[in-house]
Amino acid sequence: MKNARLLRGVHGFDNVAFRPGSCGYVRHDNKRSRWLKFFRPALDFLYTFPAVSAPNPQGALTLDWGGRDPYHQSHPIAANGATAFPQLLPGALSQAECAQVVALGQARLQRAATVDQRSDLASRDYRVSDIAWIAPDADAQWLFHRLALLFTQVNASYRFELLGFVEALQFTSYGPGQYFGWHVDIGGDDTASRKLSLTVQLSDPGAYDGGDLAFHGAADMPIARERGCATFFPSYLAHQVTPVTRGLRRSLVAWAYGPAFR
Secondary structure, three states: OOOOEEOOOOOOOOOOEEOOOOOOOOOOOOOOOOOOOOOEEEEEEEEOOOEEOOOOOOOOOOEEOOOOOOEEEEEEEOOOHHHHOOEEEOOOOOHHHHHHHHHHHHHOOOEEOOOOOOHHHOOHHHEEOEEEEEOOOOOOHHHHHHHHHHHHHHHHHHOOOOOEOOOOEEEEEEOOOOEEEEEOOOOOOHHHHEEEEEEEEOOOHHHEEEOOEEEOOOOOOHHHHOOOOEEEEEOOOOEEEOOEEEEOEEEEEEEEEOOOOO
């Protein structure tokens, strides 16, 4: 593939190619692939905003376009199409690693999920699931290193400024009747600094029914149900986990933080 870059040396990346400035369903088995334009050399503006200077002696503001016509100007601008879509990495964690993560989660105290200070998610009925928090203890440090590498690789397309994890990793279990309604991962508190979110599927797809990770306005993503598949997405994308109707869905969730979007 011309201009494609294969990510090798990391489990699950041998069949994944990133075209610089592109994104989409990153599974290259000739079944499904979609790429979006990353950069455009320029955008044509119908109208450009002026600089507003101090009032003149008559009290009127002076609008300044630097001697340019405010209408129909062309400006070079970088447009990153990746920032509007999730990216799927099948096999990001091996079967054995998924089992290790489940063991880490089960060894931690599990409790009913809450939405803490998020006023937009205040209702207890908005989210029904059980969670445990995996801190970077000695038995889990390998997982933090692995996820850090995955975030770094995927962020080559998103190009966000990421610094690391503020919160522990979230091990989540959804049983029959449990779900998480439509929401975004950023809020009005410290979570406003979340920039890139991750969900790793830990259960076999046949172990449960329902429990689909869905994004507003996006097509179904059956690949995301594969055990070990990692789904990355900008934290401002609206998504949900539909109600589980049978069995148990387990997943690992993480959020990479960084300076505010601007």
